[in-house]
Amino acid sequence: MTDTASTCALTQDTALPAPPPARRVERVQVRDGAVSTGERAVPEEVPVALTFNGTTHAVMMASPTDIADFALGFALTEGIVASPAEILxxxxxxxxxxxxxxxxxxxEKMKHLSARRRALAGPTGCGLCGVESLAEAVKPAALVxxxxxxxxxxxxxxxAALGPLQSLNHETRAVHAAAYFEPGRGILALAEDVGRHNALDKLVGKAAEAGFDAARGLLLLTSRVSIEMVQKAAVLGVGVIAAVSAPTSLAIRTADAAGITLCAIVRQDGFEIFTHPGRIALPSPERQNHVA
Incomplete structure (x- = not known):
């Protein structure tokens, strides 16, 4: 993904301040039979309306951070535009x-969008609410x-580098993250959100703005991998997904068809590869036997 949004005029209204990403709330804690009172940080969640040419296309519940990136990433992963330059x-x-x-x-793009007649009103991180057919829900991902x-x-x-950078999750322990990593450069972009799909859309937007060639790096996810996560990763253009949780069977089939290497259940001691293992330089069988 190398197109940039240099031609895109981006403004932000300052009449009202954006909500904070987290708030401290009163709670009663019960631990080991003891009761105490105090505060806890919880993530904020707000409705975000994504509009095109004055018409609301989707309303998603999301964290109130990186909304411009979220909008761009959503437009790209939903196929509304093919590059940032197509957003005027x-x-x-x-x-x-x-x-x-x-x-x-x-x-012309708006006429095509209107023909789709999509109007989403989804819960947190909803990735498929409002699609009009089963075929649309399981459409093939782009070939990587x-x-x-x-x-x-x-x-x-x-x-391992992802955890220390998840500032909102450190504060709340209640949000997902998506990050882009390149060898020798580290994590170049990271996004957090109460919804895993939203976090990935925000990351796609950040990568598009920065003009990253995502084929050079890894996509890191703190969530399970479902079909829509693979579809969004294919738009980003990464060849390898690494996730801390397990994939669904449909996500595996989609990643396999898209040519994506899907690694999951990533722990300190290793991980599992479900599709296209050739991108991971595994030890030779002789070396494995020796180690065993």
Whole structure:
């Protein structure tokens, strides 16, 4: 993903401040039979309306951070635009009811979008609410041809680097993260959100803005891997997904068809590879037998 949004005018309304990403709330704690009172940090969750040419296309519940990136990433992963340059302008407006991410696209693109007649009103991180057919829900992911290879140690080091950078999760212990990692450069972009799909959309937006060639790196996820996560990863263009949780069977089939290496259940002592293991430089059988 190398297109940039240099031609996109981006503004943010300042009439109302954006909500904080976390708030401290009163709670009663019961631990080991003892009762205490105090506060706990919890993540904020707000409705975000994604509009195109003045028409609301989706309303997603999300963390109120990186909304401009979220809007761009959503437009890309939903196939509304093919590159950031196709968004003529973006603006993020904070209103009493939530946040509006207003985008303007060419009229031809808008006519195509209107024909889809999608209007989402989904719960946290909903990735497929409002699709109009079963075929649309399980549409094939874009074919990924990245030929970069990674050692097991690189993959484990990348995942280990993710945790310390999850500032919102450290504060709340209640949000997901998606990150882009390149060997020798480390984690170049990271996004957090109450919804795992939202976090990935935000990351896609960040990567598009920065003009990363995602075929060079890894996608790191703190969540399980479902079909829509694989579909979004294919738009990003990464050849390898590394996730801390397990994939669904449909995600595995989708990753296999898309040419994506799917690594999951990543722990300090290793991980499992479900598709296209050739991108991971595994020890030779002789070396494995020797180690065993």
């Amino acid at each position: 302008s973006r603006e993020v407006i904070v209103v009493d009811e939530g946040i509006e991410a207003r985008m303007w696209i060419a009229e 041809t990245a030929d970069t290879h990674f050692s097991p140690a690189t993959l484990l080091d990348a995942m």
